[in-house]
Amino acid sequence: LRGAHPLNTTALESGIVCAPRDAPGHAPVSIPPAKLNDDYCDCADGSDEPGTAACPGAVFWCRNKAFRPVKLPSSWVDDGSCDCCDGSDEPAGTCTDTCSEERKKQLAMAKKQADAIIAGVATRQKYAKEAASDAKKDEREIKNLEQELERVEIDLKRSGRRADSLRKRRDYEDDLRRAAETNSPSPTSNPATDTGISSDEDSDDGDDAFIGNHDDHGNDGERNLELQTGDKEGGHDDHPDEKVKVKADAAQSEIENESKSDHKSHDDIHDDTDEDSAAEDDDVANDEDEDEDYSDDDDESFADDEDDDDKCPDCEEDGEEDEEKANAEEWNSDADDIDVDMVCAELGADGLNSILRKLNYYKIIVLSKLQRLLPISPPALIARERISDCVEKADTARYKLEDKKRHIQERLKKLKGKTSLDYGSDGALRKLHGKCIKKAVTQYEFEICPFDLVRQYEHGSVIAVLGRFKGWKGDGRNRLMNFAQGDRCWNGPARSIKVELSCGDTEEIVSVEEPNRCAYFMKFKTPAFCEKAAADAILADFEETERPKEEL
């Protein structure tokens, strides 16, 4: 029976039952064999006219004996165009049977295609293997980097603190020196004492890092670092933390009441400093009540401080061996001696900060008074320069560490991003990560860096980024790489491009189109998309020529 499904012909030949086309709603009627293919459409589903164009939307099967059956829409039957290779869709004598040649041609093509796929599959396996080891390598690197990052962060904290200590020490030294200079003509004068006290308070204030740790216990170390840095850079006048400032204001009156006479003669410049100091003092007092809450923090601080000491020689490594240096070292070691953290560590007890502070305070008072009694010694000045040098070196070390941290973080982000992407079942697509493939299409060149971006070139230079990788769209073999948020079109949307992958023996851009304005579409070949099943399917099509395929 013309046009009938090759497996259905005999069944049809005894007649069929169907819903009648011309009487919708009527019960199914039986269509005798004589009314099959009689060029009149009886059945609503077109099943009585497989071999004519009578029923719109019906299906015509080309037997294509020498090749394989193919189905056509009935609209193609007897329309003057040869659509079946056996010519059965047109009246006899209209077309020639080209099925064997067609089969030969297509088989050759299919074989070629299948070979290419199989070659591709081999490459894909290689890709997958390499990708797996790459992935392991990357994971190892991530682990290492994470550890290194941890270390760097610790070092950073430490070096920060070190720099701060040194800076404090230097400031302290300056204060002492100033005090000494002021005192030397008239060692007993009161203003000098005031200055000394002022210096004490400055020094006290210099312990911000420490106190801040307690005060802003909700914040991490970095925050404190910032705070300190701000203090150092902006000077004491610019306290960056409003909260502290407010507290300070509140505390101010108390302080004033307590020590009005002392503060009366202070220079205006020092007012804020005083306030800060007072506030901190006040905080210290508060902290005493809440010491338990901070015990952990304190522990850490102590531990860090110990490390800090280890680091200290770093600064001095490149030092000279002359006497001055020895002096400086002496000063340094002195400085270490008065380092509150050290004191804490030595005390090894919890919740002793206020005691430490006070100890420190008294120590400084004592030292400054002592200083006042003695003439400024040249070694001390030299030591001061040495400290300055140390500060600078410590800062440089810190910046280097920060840099290193940033680099590690960037690398980690990259690696983690790379690792988190979907590279298909076997991960073979991972091999495309970091690759870029370019091709000229008309007057432009297009470049795809899979999992990264797509660019358009003209005359060798980039004229537009067409999109940045935003993930996959769709599922399975039909999924597309989605690149969006490219450069904005003049008077239009941001460019975007979808990339369809297919199997190929090597990476290659097949085509680039712009179906909608600024929305591009690329076809891209890669072995990483080759599947053996596809090759099998292509060849399977040629195995059983009599078995109809369900798809056209």
Add this chain to the structure above:
Amino acid sequence: AEWSKLKVCSDLGFCRRQRHFSLASGLAYCVVVDTIGRAQWRGMPAIVATVVSTAPGHPDLTLAVMDVGMHTFRVALHEVEPLLPRYVVRDALADGVQPRSLDDATLVIHADYANIFRSDAPARVRIMFDPFRVELVREDDAQVLAVLNADDRLQVEPLREKPPPSPSPSPSPSPSPEPSSKEKAEGSPSDAKAPSVAGATPGEENEDAGDDDYDAYEDEHDDEVTGVARKKEGESGDERGDGCDGCWEERFQSHTDSKLRGPESVGADMAFPFAEHIYGIPERTKRFSLEDTVDAEGNATSEPFRMYNLDVFEFELDKPLGLYGAIPFITARNKADTVGMVWLNSAETFVDIRAKKDSAGKSTHWFSESGIIDVYFLPGPSAKDVFQQYLRLTGSPAMPQRFALGYHQCRWNYRDEADSKAVDAEFDKRDIPYDVLWLDIEHTNGKRYFTWDYSRFPDPTALQNHIAARGRKMVTIIDPHVKRDKNYALHQFATEQKYYINKPDGTPFDGWCWPGSSSYFDFTSPTVRQAWASRFNPKDYPHFTEHLYTWNDMNEPSVFNGPEGTMQKDLLHGDNLEHRHVHNIYGHYFMQATFEGLLQGHGGNDRPFVLSRSFFAGSQRYGAIWTGDNTASWEHLANSVQMLLPLQITGMVFSGADVGGFFGNPAPELLTRWYQAGAFQPFFRGHAHLDTNRREPWLFGEPFTGLISQAIRRRYEYIPLWYTLFAGNALGQSGEFGESWRGPPMRPMWWEFPEDEEADTNERQWMVGNALLVAPVVKEGASKHTVYLPDNELWYDLYDPSGFGKAVVKAGNVEIECELDRMVVLQRGGTIVPKQERRRRSTAAMGRDPYTLVVALNARREAEGELYMDDGKSYDHKSGAYVVRRFRFADNTLSVETVGGGKKPFHGSDALVERVVILGYGGRGAGSATVEGRTVDVAYAASTGVLTVQRIQVKAGDGDWALKVE
């Protein structure tokens, strides 16, 4: 936004001078009685008289009344002896429209009036002497149908010498630019300015002027004796030498119109005392029944309707401005009477419409920038008669090839060969029929028409053959502007031959268009048109094959850097014809030249297909037009009906709107609804702007793809109906078609139901022929839709979900459920519609497919219909290779007869009728049927009362057979 860049009445001197002008109160024109008589007017037989006004400054006029056949009277008025020849429109009317001899007409001169009548005419012309009127009076009952000059607005500005600069008043340094405020445009009567009475009296001062000059001007390409040259001598006057408002020079934005000829506008009013509605004067976006622009007291209520062909970017809705084309033809009607009037003038023209005070009909006021008053009265009495009279006057629409009625797939632009083939293949893959693949400007080499961009289209011949393998065609765009590139053959050709429109200094005009600097062929010249037509051959147009047809765009003409995006009015066609006179007909000439090119290029026996954007009265002779660059919005979808109905009744029957909307991206629902509407409009093309997203029918997924495919397939089922309707217009003058098959294919409701007042203003639905009522859904998210069904008819709902052809029992405004899958199309009782229901890839494969006749019974259980058949493409029908068949159903018998042709076979003449579907057959059960003694099967659908007679297998185009249903 664009609207504000266009001129309004107050920006134009002649509009200011004419709009509120009136010669009433004793100074009106009157006829010099003893001048009335038979005479030649421009060599044609006429009744001629002289008409004079006692008001100063108004020239004596020559009145000529002619009979141009089909009961149509022509009335011309102009200065008796103009100083310079005035332009008279040519080439709009059909060949052979010549005034009949008036020897057998009767001229009776009474004391106050004269009558001109002839025995076979339904209406006479009555000339009233004082005040002067020309009336069209129906013979039967003396009903006055139309009155020229009823309101004494007749004004012909005499051509005059430019006055010398006036010495006394100090020359004002500021020749203030013309006022352009919209307030002024709204036109209180106070801004009306009577023309200056100063200036030369024509005739007396120039003895050369006269009929000779008239002819000379009309034949401007052959004769150099003219006005502009002469005028140049007196050029030295100051800008407004005689103080005349906007007469000697006008400025708009950065453009200056030199107006060397000075003022020469003409205007007159035309009353239709019986009329309730005025329709016509496309192309614009206003209501179909034209709203008044002036109230009964004479106060302007809006801008006047403008006719000036412009490429209006992103045109807006509900504006009185003119768009790409102009047809100065109106139909005035009420439920009993219809009169048509053509104001044949191709210069810029305005029309005001107002209701007369005492509800005595409508009055229209027409004025044009130049030319003569040249009016044609089409006496009716029905709309169908007016339409036939109009087609007789301006020519029958071209008979399209069958493919042109299929679906057209267009886009700016299909990128390349692969893209074109992929689109073509996808239609096949989806089993969606289509007939023509279009290529827009990007297919050319740098917008040089007649060339190809070979980097995108390496082998255009192969591409065309590929597309044509399934019977399809291709269309490429060719615009009238020519890139000024000295290496471009067409430009070389035009330059050498001096075929371009010139600047006033005589050198070729160059304006800015798609290719950049461009010049424009002067298509007003027959020589140039012929030269253009000769380019349609494979030598001058590589890869011009038999499958290739043409799209003419930008022919208003569009000039990006010109005033209002078009040409300066003082450019010259030939040596002296100013562009202002021919502006509105330029696009028509271009279309004509292209039509000739395709006709010659395809060997003379292949009907051309030309799509044009601009048009004028008579352009229907050359092909199709579309409504230009619309927008993807629901409002524009609704507006497509408003825009197409005026085109239909003014003869431009092969017209359509871009499906989906040109600008913007239609939502899938809008696109689906647009396809559903477009499938039942005459020209059916999907098109989209370069910047829009792709929108081929399959790109939106289900249900949209399926519904769009369904709409297109339904279009194809009705191709025999469309083809017959087009044949009825194109070939119907022979009288072989019944009256219902002569008339626009897409008809306003009132056309079929003139006495139904609801129909008068209905512009949301239409009739295809007399048979199908189409009421497209044009609202987003609509689930209910109101369709108006005129009473006293039976209506069968063709797409009722509960069954094909179910009778609708209600009349009036009927609410119908209309989910997205629902198209509202009903067949009217009493009609027989031929269909071809087999699905095909294109119309080419349908030629021999069997027919289904859908018989919709009326209350008397009768019906009638026709079918035209020919080979679908050639002119062989002219030598008899066609057939017109008339089907009648009565007394349970369907009979057929040949009423035209049938003498020669043609491809498809052996096609069969396979089914007859009888709607409204009703509860009589299945029964049986016999054809020529043979018993044939029947099937009866009880739920719908539809009886189908099956396997009839008799020839559709031959033999007298009868089908009897028991």
